[in-house]
Amino acid sequence: MTQIIKWQCASFNELTGAQIYAILQARSEVFIMEQNCVYQDMDGLDLSTLHVIGWAEDEKVAAYLRIVAPNIKFPEPSIGRVISTSAFRGSGIGRQLITEGLKQLEAHYPSQAVRISAQAYLQEFYKSFGFVAVSEEYLEDDIPHIEMLRPVSSN
Template sequence: MSTTKNLSDLQWQCATFAELSNLQLHAIYQARAAVFILEQNCAYQDVDGKDPVSHHLIAWTPEGEVAAYLRIVPAGISFAEASLGRVISTQDWRGTGVGKALIANGIKALHALYPAATIRIGAQAYLEKFYGSFGFETVSDIYLEDDIPHLEMLLVAKA
């Protein structure tokens, strides 16, 4: 069995919370817990009430596992602006370019839902250059969130 990970093998899905099956939701929560709680050693409330009002962008493997994920949060929930959050690429898929594909697809999906929306994110500080490569600009000082340095970044809508 080949262990090569190809982005072309992934199935992308953008869905509301209600459109996700129980098994899909379970896989998403399992992936988020693996990254945020176990890998990053953060004890925090991942299931925060924002999922039911958000859209969810998932890159599914042929085996039905999560390769990458983010949620698209409407304006007025996390920030005044619409936002991308809970951004992950799972351990097996890191280094494949899935993170870049996830952010590019996330921006595209958010703008399909909210045309011309400005996007604000709370990014882990070490990813500032990564998000900057998509046009996000830093708009805050570094702050701690769950003992991890973060900063707010903005992708201003094109007029």
């Protein structure tokens, strides 16, 4: 049975306590438990970012990313903390998430390039959305990453 995903884009202050808890729980499950990566997930940026969440029918997080304003992490607006939860992987939720994230980026930061720090193994996935590699591979939290840019012409 296919679940209907409800998409939400909200600032931190627009989210309820239960929604924040669900988001942080999902991020911990993916980044810390599944990827066996000990790092400080709550980095102080959540308070000033936009949160794009795909909610499953049971109010659980199916997919999530956050949008960081320009000149905070990079000169350009960026997306990060991109996840799809284990129950939804392989369903196309990742493509839906990036599509929704890019739609929200265009609404909030029209006609601007977008920069990401992508896990290196996802480089081809992000290329399919118009991102191009702009750095050599590097380690971030002991995971290979690559910086990628989606030029304005791709928006």
